[in-house]
Amino acid sequence: MSLDAGALSRLKNATLKADGAWEADVFCLPAPLTDRDRPYFPNNAVVVHQASCFILHSNISPPETAAPQALGEALLEAMEKSGRLPAEIRLRDEALAAYLAPLGKALAVKLKPGKLKGVREVQRAFEEYARTGKLPGPTPPKSAKKTASPRAMEKTLFDLSRAIRDQEFESDEELDAWLEDIVADRDLKKAPPAGALDVAQSVMYEAWETQDPDRRLELAERALAISPDCADAYNLLGEEDAGSAEEALDLYRRGVEAGERALGAKFFKANAGHFWGILETRPYMRCRAGLAQSLWELKRHDEALGHYREMLRLNPGDNQGIRYVVLACQGDLGRFDEMEEFMSRPQYQDDCAADWLYTKALLAFRREGACAQAAAALGEAMKWSKHAPDYLTGRKSIPRRLPDRITVGGEDEGYCYASRFLAAWKKVPGALAWLKSEAEKAAPPSA
Template identity: 55%
Template sequence: MERVLVGIASARRGGDRRSAVDEAQNIMCDAWEAPTREQAVALARKALAVSADCADAYNLLAEEAAESLEEAIDLYRKGVEAGERALGKKVFEEDVGYFWGLLETRPYMRARAGLAQCLWEAGRREEAVEHYWELLRLNPNDNQGIRDLLMPCLIELGRDEDAERLFKQYEEDGMAVWMYSRVLLDFRKQGDSPAAEKSLRAALDQNRHVPSYLLGRKKIPRVLPGYYGFGDENEAVLYAVGNRAAWKATPGALEWLAANTRS
């Protein structure tokens, strides 16, 4: 399907002759479906030989071929630069707010998200946060779930005002990340309080499994789940993995959670 949509996007941008970027992107469709890592990497390199502006080729190489975190950062950065060249300045001036809805922006968005995650892992945290904010500015609908990555970063950095601003931007989100982030923000602001207790009750109603994984009562599986559903254990596992550092960065938060979820 994406292969077909690439052709449609190409036609809308200027005729029915596919550009080199579109040809490279079609090769990437094959790369994602390749049966082995080696074949996928070879196809990504083939795509770059067709067009150096194929951001998704850099994305795949960052995920599958990078031998270090710094190499992954370099590849993702090249992917961002490739995406910028492929899209052109006009898209960044006229289509802000609609990114991801435009198919041709997705490789760039994937590259920038991957770059942000690697920068955070490398300890370059302010840089990572800036990229996350920019992704949300370009695509406030947040099809990538960037807000779920940004929220614990802000809390861990002690940027509670920014975290509150982010929460209000997506306050209708009813998933575990948002419900338990509300709990943590209330505890950070008021400590053991009626507000924090109320938020905790609401969060437990949404997903009762989270405290068990957050507190270590249940072990995180060696292989993380590739999907999750509303209120299920997979959601709890992924929340704990992504957010425990933010809870640990809040003095007394885990102890308070343990005392209020003994049953």
């Protein structure tokens, strides 16, 4: 797996406080996000202190991001932010431990497969908090199984960050004791807002969870009346109230400007490279994705790609899956040299999403033709996601309606890839015929 060399070096040279056991896992969130061309169900990489169940780090990522990569990034960030080094990290199985072995070896941390009671408790707590506004007790009733949306989980982090901000701790021990009290009492008391923007953002978290469309729009307008710097209000209006791509573009642009005012120029300079991990940046990043998508729909392709590239500069960890959007856009335009350069970047070398692996095979064929290198790249892609060739070659028809949820390695992942990248394959002479031939060779013999 690919580790952040800078973070690893800082951790090796830092004086970290020894800690006990941590748990880490990735689980799928049950509600879709809509900051892409189609809704998708994201994953949440969570690092939990085993004894207290306190969340050391939580990071939402697109479903295509490999679990080992997401967990590796989350663990490094948890260590940096907490200043602690766990004695061991417990993971769900041997395979995940093997993938994360380079991290364990580099930092001399034991990786141990086993049951993740803390992670499961946190997962259940998020769901219950979204349903009732309170953290659950040890045994919630069966009727309390309503699942939480990603933004409800984000609201939990928002409330926690505000509560911590208003506390004064003289030592790490005091902070630990305060957090343990919250876990024990199952009640996170909301801190008073620091200003109008905090109030407006709280209104928007309510809006995102409201089912009535008119009420959602009403709350967004209320948030803007409270603070014109509330970027998330423009997000909702752009998604749900714009009557055209031009109207959406205007709303998202105003949202980006609002986010820039709220964060400030000094913040951008100081925190570039860490966006999304900082909660306050997420409304801005959502708006910028909407702005780029609107520009693309209006065929202002280079402007759209410029915004996507800037988002990757601000957040190279790419929790929003922007790299896959960039790749598909470049493919639509036939900019294969740009695709080669983009895919060769070191931070993407371990990406095992269908979008990445099949496109890597396409580019190998374009460079060298039907060679061993191209065949090996295609074989690797089919090992991870075997269904895409059927839909790229026309053996099966791409459904007109794509699913909200994509199963990694599933048939839906195959036809969703084809829907986005078929245009790129058609632009490379002979590529689809080669793909069909290689897929037939790899198919098991008929009985």
